[in-house]
Amino acid sequence: DPDLSSLEVITLFGKYELGKLLGYGAFAKVYHARNLLTGQSVAIKAVSKRKIVKGGLAENIKREISIMRRLHHPHTVKLFEVLATKSKIFFVMELAKGGELFAKIANGRFSEDLSRRYFQQLISAVGYCHSRGVFHRDLKPENLLLDENWNLKVSDFGLSAVNDQVQPDGMLHTLCGTPAYVAPEILSKKGYDGKKADVWSCGVILYVLNAGYLPFSDPNLMVMYRKINRGDFRYPKWTSPDLRRFISRLLDPNPETRITVDEIVRDPWFKKGYKEVEFQV
Numbered sequence: 001d002p003d004l005s006s007l008e009v010i011t012l013f014g015k016y017e018l019g020k021l022l023g024y025g026a027f028a029k030v031y032h033a034r035n036l037l038t039g040q041s042v043a044i045k046a047v048s049k050r051k052i053v054k055g056g057l058a059e060n061i062k063r064e065i066s067i068m069r070r071l072h073h074p075h076t077v078k079l080f081e082v083l084a085t086k087s088k089i090f091f092v093m094e095l096a097k098g099g100e101l102f103a104k105i106a107n108g109r110f111s112e113d114l115s116r117r118y119f120q121q122l123i124s125a126v127g128y129c130h131s132r133g134v135f136h137r138d139l140k141p142e143n144l145l146l147d148e149n150w151n152l153k154v155s156d157f158g159l160s161a162v163n164d165q166v167q168p169d170g171m172l173h174t175l176c177g178t179p180a181y182v183a184p185e186i187l188s189k190k191g192y193d194g195k196k197a198d199v200w201s202c203g204v205i206l207y208v209l210n211a212g213y214l215p216f217s218d219p220n221l222m223v224m225y226r227k228i229n230r231g232d233f234r235y236p237k238w239t240s241p242d243l244r245r246f247i248s249r250l251l252d253p254n255p256e257t258r259i260t261v262d263e264i265v266r267d268p269w270f271k272k273g274y275k276e277v278e279f280q281v
């Protein structure tokens with residue numbers, strides 16, 4: 001396959017003009033594109049069918065499409081249509097012009113108010129997904145995108161699960177996610193509740209927003225896993241007592257006692273300044 005990014009302009013199905021590469025993941029390249037009929041800017045995720053089949057991921061792609069189709073929320077990336085050629089599948093999606101939240105954190109940590117604002121938007125999207133029977137399972141700043149108004153958009157449902165994957169024991173059993181963001185019960189391989197696991201990842205994200213670095217990290221993966229299992233982390237000196245208390249409820253290694261989304265939205269730290277927060281980047 002020719003590398004699409006090396007070509008100036010490619011027209012897809014006479015309908016979209018492909019522009020610059022926005023980002024890529026393990027199986028996908030994402031391009032800026034313009035709808036030639038409407039002039040609307042979109043993002044097009046191109047996935048190679050050969051790679052999907054090789055990786056045994058045909059079911060995952062079908063699931064990603066069906067999940068994205070059922071999500072309609074201001075803080076989840078919308079899927080407009082799916083196109084395919086012999087060799088590729090193209091997801092035509094809502095464009096998140098502001099790029100990855102990850103890139104913003106790389107420039108320095110956020111104030112507590114700004115961390116709260118992003119976290120509120122994240123939780124509103126995650127709570128919505130859960131209510132639709134969708135568990136994201138790969139929540140991390142690389143998969144949180146920003147639109148032109150710096151509003152958060154949850155994307156990349158490539159590892160997501162749906163209710164019908166829940167086993168008779170009420171649990172999910174697929175080991176997935178990104179090590180630094182993965183919940184201890186996923187590591188223990190005994191089956192896990194997809195909602196609780198997403199809440200843990202949200203806790204890691206909130207910590208990263210406020211601290212500017214990961215709560216659990218170590219060059220040795222086994223050491224990092226041990227820290228995750230024990231919920232062994234420290235707060236930066238600037239984290240307020242209220243936020244410490246709140247994060248400790250999210251990063252509770254025991255999924256049974258960990259805070260739920262319903263409890264999160266009632267938490268005083270979470271609710272504070274919901275309307276008043278002035279947004280700056």
Ligand code: ADP
Binds near residue numbers: 027045095157
């Ligand atoms: P993968 O499943 O391979 O991880 P993603 O869906 O996460 O692929 O996309 C890879 C990257 O492409 C993202 O991290 C982001 O930088 C960029 N990207 C994905 N979707 C969009 C979008 N809708 N708008 C802008 N950039 C996007």
Ligand code: MG
Binds near residue numbers: 025142143156
């Ligand atoms: Mg991704």
